[in-house]
Amino acid sequence: MSIRDQIASLEALASLDVDVRRMEEQIGKQRGSLEGMRAEARDLEARLKTDRETLAMMDKTRSELQIELRQMTQQIERSREKLARSRNERETNAAQREIEELRKLHRDREEELERLTNAAEEARKSIDATDTKLKGVVGAVEGTQEGTMQSLEQLEANRAARLQERDGIVKKLPVPLYRRYESIRTKRPYAIAATHDGTCQGCHMTLPPMMFQTMKRQDAFEQCPSCRRILYYVPAPSRAAEGGDDEPGKQSSSSPSRA
Structure with missing residues (x-):
């Protein structure tokens, strides 16, 4: 094989390698784009699961606080009855202290319930937003997956053809x-x-x-x-x-x- 023939083969080989490298970059980008959307969908699903579990715990705690508040209200009423039945100053003072302590605990629980209610409302908004975003990403994946897979198949076929052509050139070179x-x-x-x-x-x-x-x-x-x-x-x-x-x-x- 003459030098001139080897030059022609080297130039053809270098041109093919440029084509193959460009195809591989396109394949990588398309696969990366599709996988990126799938990964985002998985992250959103995981976030939704965690947020829903957190919201369920908030709702359970809110329910427990509401029960506790009702019980405190009943205790305050009993303490008031005790105050009304007090027979001396010592019993009166004791009943009043009990009522004040119960009222303070009642206010603390009400504030805690309000904070928890606000947090739960924010959590619901976040869940709704994440769910909407997830549906959009899933829709995008479903909408582009078929076209992307067809494009990938074509690129892979073209790449295989170039590599086969490349093998033929390589065999000619020393x-x-x-x-x-x-x-x-x-x-x-x-x-x-x-x-x-x-x-x-x-x-x-x-x-x-x-x-x-x-x-x-x-x-x-x-x-x-x-x-x-x-x-x-x-x-x-x-x-x-x-x-x-x-x-x-x-x-x-x-x-x-x-x-």
């Missing part, structure tokens, strides 16, 4: 060259770069003159001393236009540089 390509690709998404004027089109650094002169013979690949991309020579666009070269040079010299 094993050492492919291994070098993969090693660089772990550090830089675009692992190759062209040069036609002694400047790496990947990082725009000037190459050593001796390296550039060697590359012009197109006998072997080099690596950019700066960015370490696989580097290859293509004729300048003007020379290609005069018939000095064909598509590989045109494609590489017009490709956008990638850091």
Whole structure:
């Protein structure tokens, strides 16, 4: 396989890898978006469960306080009857103290009941708001899930087709060259770069003159001393236009540089 053929295969491989990476990013975003909505729904359901349990405890405590208040009211009435039946000052003072203590406890319980009633009302409002939000999120999940799954299936199918095409290209490349390509690709998404004027089109650094002169013979690949991309020579666009070269040079010299 000639250097020119290897250049064409490397360019096709790099282009496929860009496509595959873009598809994988789209797959990740769509899955993340759907999973994010599902996670939000789970969080809302958990919050609803906790809030409803808390509200149930509040209602139980309120019921107990109301019973206690009725009992205190009855005790106050009995203490008043005791006061009315008192036969001396000592019994009168004792009955009055008992009534005052009961009234104070009664006021404390009323204040506690009022605070609890307000808190329960706020809890109900919060539960209603959370429930409404949950229904909206569930509706959004149901509304987008089918379309998202279809889109994911299409992206996965396209990705599989690109990977199959990629396998065919990889088989054409010498094993050492492919291994070098993969090693660089772990550090830089675009692992190759062209040069036609002694400047790496990947990082725009000037190459050593001796390296550039060697590359012009197109006998072997080099690596950019700066960015370490696989580097290859293509004729300048003007020379290609005069018939000095064909598509590989045109494609590489017009490709956008990638850091």
